Amino acid sequence: MSKYEADEKHFEQDHVEFAENGGKQGSQPQIEGNIQLIGNDGEVRLVPTPSGSKHDPLSFGKARKVGLLVTVIWFSIIALSVVGGFGALAPIFFGLYIPQGVTADHVVRLLTWPSLFTGLGNFVFLPLALVVGRRPVFIFASFMLVGSSVWAAKSGTSYESHLGARLLQGFSAGATESLLPLIITDMTFVHQRSKYFGAYWVAQSLFTACLNTASSYIAEYLQWAWYYWIFTILAVIGVLLVIFAAPETKFERPAFAIDGKAAKVDAFGNLVMLTEEEAAHVALDTNADQTVGPKENMGYVESLLYRVPATWSDFKVILNVYKHMVLALLDPAIIWSLGASSIVLGTTIGQSLTFGTILQEKYHWAHQNTGLIYLGTLPICVLSFLTSGWGGDKINLWFAKRNGGVHLPEHRLPAIIVPTILGLSLGVLMYGFCADAAPNVHWIAIVISQNMSTYLFICILITTTTYCVESMTHHAGAALVMVVGGKNILSFGLATAITDLANTGRNAYANGILAGCAGGWLLLALPLYFYMPRYRKWKAERATK
Template identity: 35%
Template sequence: MSFIDERGFWFGLYWGSQSVINAVFLISVSYLVAATSWRWFYWLLTILVAFGSVLGFFLLAETRYERSPSSLDGQVSYTDEFGVTVVLSDDEAIERFGTRQEIQDNTTEPEQFSYLHHIKPFHKVAPNALHVGAGVLWKMLQACSSPAVIWSILAASISLGIGIAMSLCYGTILVESFHWSHASVGLVNAGIFPAALLSMLWAGYIGDKIVLWLAKRRDGTHIPEEILAVLIVPTIVSAVGIVVFAVTAMWPETHSSWGIIMGWTLLEFGFLVAIITTTHFASEAYPSNPGSALVMVVGVKNIVSFGAAYGLTPMVTKFGYLDAFMILFAIFTFIFLMGVPVYYINPRWRAYISRSS
C-alpha cells in the first residue's frame, strides 16, 4: 500500500535495487567464466534462481486479503482480494452480496497481524481458483485496450530490447577492438551502480515532487498522464547513449572504450527510469484493474523486446554497427514521441471506460 506521492519511490527502489544486484552478478561472473568455463555462467544462474525460489516460497507473505464492502451515502465501495475497487449502489450491493453493509461509528479497528503470521508456505487452494484465474486473465487482456498500457509496453520493450542488443555485442567490441581481456569485460557494467542510484533519485524522489507540483497546478487534482513528464530528460539521455555506443562501435580506432562504457551506462539510466515510470504510469492509468495493467507491462515487455534484440545480429552483418543501432534509435524515438498523443488520448479513454462501467 502506498500513497500517490510515494509510488515513484517504491517502484524506483524495486527496479533500482534489482539492477544493482544484476550488475554485481554480471561483473563477478565474467571472472568466474574466464577462470573456469562458459558453462558456469548458467550453473551460477541456476543456483541463484533456485535459492531465490526457495526464499520466496518460505518467506514471502500471503497477499490475499478479504475486505468487507462498506456503504456510505447510498454507495458501496468494495475492493476484492486482487486490489480491484468497484463502487456500487445499495441495490447493486444487495444483489451482489445479499446484504447492505453499513458503516458504524463504533466500528472496531481490524486486528493487526505480524509478518510471521502472514507467512503461509502451505495453505489450501483459493475458493473458485479456476474461475478467479480465468477472470484475472480476462482482465489482463482487457488492460491491452488502454492506450496507456499499450504505450507503456512498447516503451519498456524498446528500451529493454536495445539494452539486450548492446549486451550482445559489447563483449566482442571490447575484446576485439579495444583488446580487453575476457575476464574484465564484465567491468563495463560498473556504470550501472551510479545509473541505478540516479534513476531511483530521478524517477523516485524527484519524480514524486514533479507529480505533486503538477497536481498543485491543477488545484490539487492528480491525473496519471502527468507522470510522463518524468520521462523527458531520461529519454534524451538514452538517445544520446545509443548514438555514443553506435559511433564508438563503428569507429573504435578513433574513439576510446569509454564510449562503449558511457553509451551503455546512459542507456541503462534511461531504461531504468523508463521501466520505473511505465509500470507506475500503467498501474494508475488503468485504475479499475491496476494489477492486470502492471502484469502486462512487466511480462509482455520481455516478449516484445525479443524482436529488437533478435534483429541486431543480421542488421550488424548487413549494415554495420552504426546503421543497425540507428535503425533501433529511430524506432526508439518514434515510440517515445507517441507518448505525446497518449498524454491527450488516455484521459478520454479513462472517461469512456468510467461511463461504460
C-alpha cells in the same frame, strides 16, 4: 513523531482517504484512474483505505514490509542476473559450441530465448497468484530457479541441454515482472508506489550489474559451470527468504464508505468505486476509516502459515484474467506502455550482445574484463531512482496539487522527459556511431553510451509499470502482465533482427533505427497526456448511459 505515526494520526483525523468524483453514490460517472490524492487540508491521503484486519498487507509493520521488499528484490536480482548476464560470457560459448557445428545464431539464442520465456512466465504466474495466493506461487518459482540452475551447471558440453536449462531459468524469472510487482502493489499506497517500484527496479539493476561484472571472472578462473553453481547457492538463499520472510499478501478487502460512496479493492489491489446497484448488495466495513494499523497484531509464525483458501470455482478467475489481458490491448495507455518498454528493452538486449565483441576485437580487452562495463550501472541506478523513482513521486504530487488535489495517471509521464533526451542522444545514437568508429574513439565512449541506454530502460520501466497499473485500475493485473510480460516477447523479435544487422558491422544504422522508433513512440506520450483524461471521462459517461 515518525512518518508512520504521522500517517496514522492524519488517517484518524481525516476519515476520508479516496474520492474519484465526490458527491452521492453514482451521482457522477466514475473516471477510471482519477484519484483525490490531496485532501482539502493539503495533506496526502492514503489510497487504498486500510482495513482493520490483521491480514491486510497495508497494515504490515515496517519490519515485515522491509523483509518482504528485500525478499522480492533478492529473487529478482538472482533470476534476472542468471538470465541476463550471458552477454559478457557470450565469447566463451561461441568458442565452446561453434567447433561442434552450432551456428553463431544458435549460440545467441542462449540469451534471447530465455528473455522470451521470461515474458511467457508472466502469463502463467500472475493468474495463478490471483487464485491460490502470492506466497505458494512465489515458493514454486523459487524452487524452479534452483532446479534450472543446477541443470545448467551440469549441462556440460551439450548445447541442447544448456538451452533447455536456460529456457526454464527464463520462465522462472517471469515472476520478477508480474508476481513480484503485484506483491509490492498489495502492500503500498498510491503515493508510495513510484518510490517502491523505483527501489525495486533500481536495486535489481544495481546488484544485477555487480553480479554480471563478476560473471566473466567466475567463468575465466573457476570455469563457466561455476557461474551457475554460484547462482544456485544464491537461489537457495532466496528460497529460504521466501519461506521465512514472505507472508501472504493476497487480501480480499471488504467494501467501505468514503466521501459518501461505497468502494472496494479488487483482486489486483486496486480501488474501484461501486455503482448504486452494486453498493446495495454489499456490507460496508465500518472499521476501514478508523486506523492505519490492524486491531490485532499477527504473529510471525501465524503470518507464514496463513494461506488464502481457493476452490475450483476460483480458477475461473484465470480465464477472466486472460480475457482482460486481450481487452487491455484496446486501451491506448497500455498500448503505449507496452511499445515503449519493448523498444527500449530490445535496444539494451541488442547492445549487450555486441559490446563484448567490440571491446575484445577493437580494444583488445581480455574477455574476463568485458563484464566491467556493468560497473557503470551503479551511478546510473542512483540517477534513475532520483529521476523516475523518488523524483517521479515528487513530480506526481506537484501535478496533483496543481490539479485541485486530483491525481491523474498521466501525471507519471513527465518523468520520462529527461531520460528520453539523455538516453537516446548519449545512449542509443552514441553507441551506434562509436561502435562503428572503434577503435578510433576511446573505449569509454562505448561504456558510457551502453550505460546511458540502461538508464533510459530503467526509467521507462519504472514509469510504464506505475502508469499502466493506474490507468486501468479495474483490471490492473491484466494490464501489468501485458506490459511487463509482453515487452519480453516483442523485444525478442526486435533484438534478434537488430543483432543480425549489427553483426554485419552496421551498428550506427541499427541503433539509428532503434533511436528513431523509440523517439517517435515516446513522443506519443504528449497526446496521451492531454487526451487520455478526456478519453477516460468519455468511457465513464458512456458506461452510465
